[in-house]
Amino acid sequence: MNSITNLNTISHETALTDVSPTCLNCQNCSIKDYCLTPESVGGQLSELKHSVKKRRIIHKGHLLFLAGQPRRNAYVIRKGSIKCYDLDPSGKERVGDFHLTGEVIGLEDLDTSTHHCFAVALEDSEICEIPLLPLQNLLLSRAALCRELLSLTTCRVxxxxxxxxxVSQSEATARVANFILGMAQRLRLRCPDQSRFRLSMARNDIASYLGIQMETVSRSIGNLQKQGLINVRSKQIELCKPEQLALKYAFH
Amino acid sequence: MNSITNLNTISHETALTDVSPTCLNCQNCSIKDYCLTPESVGGQLSELKHSVKKRRIIHKGHLLFLAGQPRRNAYVIRKGSIKCYDLDPSGKERVGDFHLTGEVIGLEDLDTSTHHCFAVALEDSEICEIPLLPLQNLLLSRAALCRELLSLTTCRVxxxxxxxxxVSQSEATARVANFILGMAQRLRLRCPDQSRFRLSMARNDIASYLGIQMETVSRSIGNLQKQGLINVRSKQIELCKPEQLALKYAFH
DNA sequence: CGCATAGTTGACAGCACTCAAATGAGGTGG
DNA sequence: CCACCTCATTTGAGTGCTGTCAACTATGCG
Structure with a gap:
C-alpha cells in the first residue's frame, strides 16, 4: 500500500468509526489487565486510563494520524496493531515502529505540537483516545504522573x-531472529500459546524497520526455518526451539 | 585503550580531581552562555545549574562512571568530551553516544538505579556534578521542570x-558524512570557525558508533576528501563545501 | 474464479568486512 | 630536543553478504 492511497483514505469519515461512549469504562474493558502494563512501571500511569474520552475502530490500511498534523491525542491500542512510518525525501516509506495491543502511542512527541510520523492500522484495530490538553494540565498538578511518564520516555530512549x-551491528538473519523474538515477547502476555503467533505486518515493513531488503528478510526467515528454529507459514510464526534461537542470535 | 585498563584506572583517586568549590558559581562560569542550551528548551532546565555541587577534572582515558554502578549524579560537561559505551557479550566496546562541552549526561537513565554504560573522557575534561537525589525531590515540587525534562527526553527518543x-539505511560514506555534519552542528556554538574543528574521538569509536569497521571509516573519509568536500589531517576536520556535503549526503 | 498484491527464489554485482602490511602520529625517556 | 617506541590510521587484496533485478509462486480479496 503506498502512502498516496493512505492520504486519500484518511478523508473518508468511515475510516475512523466511533464506538458508543457507554462502553468506555476501563474497569469493564476486556484488556484492562494488560493494557498499558507492558511499558508502564505500574501505578500512576494507569491514571491515563481515566482520561480516555473516545474509542474508535480503525480499519486496516487506514491512517490514525499523519506526519505534520497537529498532535491532539495519545492513543492506547485496545485491539490490533499500528505501524508508524515516515517518508524519505524520495517519498519511500520508512518504518520506525510497530505498536501492539495494550501499548500507548503518541506520547513520544509530547514535546512538539505535531506528529512526526504517519500511523496506519496493520489490521482492523480499536484505539482509545486520550486528549493531551487535559493531560498536560494533569501533568502540572500530578508530579508523580509526570515522573512516571519521564521514566517511560527514558525507557524508550x-x-x-x-x-x-x-541494526547497525548484526547481520540480516540475526536482525530477523531478534525481531521475531521481540515480537514473541511483546505478544506473550496476551497470547495463549507463546510459541505460536501471527505477525500483523508485511515482509516489506519488517525489512524497512530492520534496515534490510524484503528479499533478505525472506531469505533470513528461510534460513532460520532450514535450521529448524522456527516454522513459518505466511504470517504465522511458530517458535520450534525458542531457547536455541535466543542462544544463537539474541542481541544484548 | 581497552576496558580492562579503564577499570583499573578508575580506582586511582587521581583520575577524578576535585576543583575548589569556591569557583562553582554558574554565573561566573566561562561557558554559562551555551551550557545546557543545546538541548534545553531554555527556561526551567537552567534550574539544574543551581544544583551543581562539585566540579571535577577528569583526565583523558579515565572513567566518569561504569555500567552497573549506582547512579547518583548527572553531569554537565564544562570542558572536553565524553564517550559512552557498553560491552558486547564478547567484551568488545560498543559506542552508544558522544557528549560534548555544554551537554548533560546521566539523565538518560533517570528511570533506573544504575548506569547502563561506561563513560570515559576522550580528552582531559571537566565536569559539573548534579546530585540526583535532590533533583528527584525538586521534580516533585516543580512540575514545570519535570515537564521540561520530559521534553528533553522525548527529544532524545x-x-x-x-x-x-x-545507520540502518545509508551506506558507509553517507554515515560518516552525517556524523561529520552532526559534529559540526553541535560544535557550532562554541567554535570560532564553524568549518574547522577537531574530532576528539578515534576512528575506532566512530566506526563502532556508526556500525561500520574502522577501515571503512578511513576509506569513507578518504572518499569525501577525494571529492573535495572535506579536508582531513588526522583528527582535524575542515569542511570545504558544507552545503554540497549536506546536499549530497544529509539524511532526513 | 480471477485478478492484484505479497512473498519466494535465483543470478549477478558491488560494497563492506577481514586479514595483512605499511605509514603516520603522539608520547616518553634519554 | 631528538630518537624511539607504541598505537592509530591508512592502504591493499581477496572474500562473502546483501542489494538489485527478474521471474515465479502463493495469498487474499472482490
Missing part, C-alpha cells in the same frame, strides 16, 4: 538505542 | 530514532 545497535 | 534510520 534505551529501547531505541538497543535497536540502533542491533 | 527522536534523535535516537534518527540515528537508527541513518
Amino acid at each position: 534505551r529501547q531505541q538505542r538497543h535497536l540502533t545497535k542491533l | 527522536r534523535q535516537q530514532r534518527h540515528l537508527t534510520k541513518l
Whole structure:
C-alpha cells in the first residue's frame, strides 16, 4: 500500500468509526489487565486510563494520524496493531515502529505540537483516545504522573538505542531472529500459546524497520526455518526451539 | 585503550580531581552562555545549574562512571568530551553516544538505579556534578521542570530514532558524512570557525558508533576528501563545501 | 474464479568486512 | 630536543553478504 492511497483514505469519515461512549469504562474493558502494563512501571500511569474520552475502530490500511498534523491525542491500542512510518525525501516509506495491543502511542512527541510520523492500522484495530490538553494540565498538578511518564520516555530512549545497535551491528538473519523474538515477547502476555503467533505486518515493513531488503528478510526467515528454529507459514510464526534461537542470535 | 585498563584506572583517586568549590558559581562560569542550551528548551532546565555541587577534572582515558554502578549524579560537561559505551557479550566496546562541552549526561537513565554504560573522557575534561537525589525531590515540587525534562527526553527518543534510520539505511560514506555534519552542528556554538574543528574521538569509536569497521571509516573519509568536500589531517576536520556535503549526503 | 498484491527464489554485482602490511602520529625517556 | 617506541590510521587484496533485478509462486480479496 503506498502512502498516496493512505492520504486519500484518511478523508473518508468511515475510516475512523466511533464506538458508543457507554462502553468506555476501563474497569469493564476486556484488556484492562494488560493494557498499558507492558511499558508502564505500574501505578500512576494507569491514571491515563481515566482520561480516555473516545474509542474508535480503525480499519486496516487506514491512517490514525499523519506526519505534520497537529498532535491532539495519545492513543492506547485496545485491539490490533499500528505501524508508524515516515517518508524519505524520495517519498519511500520508512518504518520506525510497530505498536501492539495494550501499548500507548503518541506520547513520544509530547514535546512538539505535531506528529512526526504517519500511523496506519496493520489490521482492523480499536484505539482509545486520550486528549493531551487535559493531560498536560494533569501533568502540572500530578508530579508523580509526570515522573512516571519521564521514566517511560527514558525507557524508550534505551529501547531505541538497543535497536540502533542491533541494526547497525548484526547481520540480516540475526536482525530477523531478534525481531521475531521481540515480537514473541511483546505478544506473550496476551497470547495463549507463546510459541505460536501471527505477525500483523508485511515482509516489506519488517525489512524497512530492520534496515534490510524484503528479499533478505525472506531469505533470513528461510534460513532460520532450514535450521529448524522456527516454522513459518505466511504470517504465522511458530517458535520450534525458542531457547536455541535466543542462544544463537539474541542481541544484548 | 581497552576496558580492562579503564577499570583499573578508575580506582586511582587521581583520575577524578576535585576543583575548589569556591569557583562553582554558574554565573561566573566561562561557558554559562551555551551550557545546557543545546538541548534545553531554555527556561526551567537552567534550574539544574543551581544544583551543581562539585566540579571535577577528569583526565583523558579515565572513567566518569561504569555500567552497573549506582547512579547518583548527572553531569554537565564544562570542558572536553565524553564517550559512552557498553560491552558486547564478547567484551568488545560498543559506542552508544558522544557528549560534548555544554551537554548533560546521566539523565538518560533517570528511570533506573544504575548506569547502563561506561563513560570515559576522550580528552582531559571537566565536569559539573548534579546530585540526583535532590533533583528527584525538586521534580516533585516543580512540575514545570519535570515537564521540561520530559521534553528533553522525548527529544532524545527522536534523535535516537534518527540515528537508527541513518545507520540502518545509508551506506558507509553517507554515515560518516552525517556524523561529520552532526559534529559540526553541535560544535557550532562554541567554535570560532564553524568549518574547522577537531574530532576528539578515534576512528575506532566512530566506526563502532556508526556500525561500520574502522577501515571503512578511513576509506569513507578518504572518499569525501577525494571529492573535495572535506579536508582531513588526522583528527582535524575542515569542511570545504558544507552545503554540497549536506546536499549530497544529509539524511532526513 | 480471477485478478492484484505479497512473498519466494535465483543470478549477478558491488560494497563492506577481514586479514595483512605499511605509514603516520603522539608520547616518553634519554 | 631528538630518537624511539607504541598505537592509530591508512592502504591493499581477496572474500562473502546483501542489494538489485527478474521471474515465479502463493495469498487474499472482490
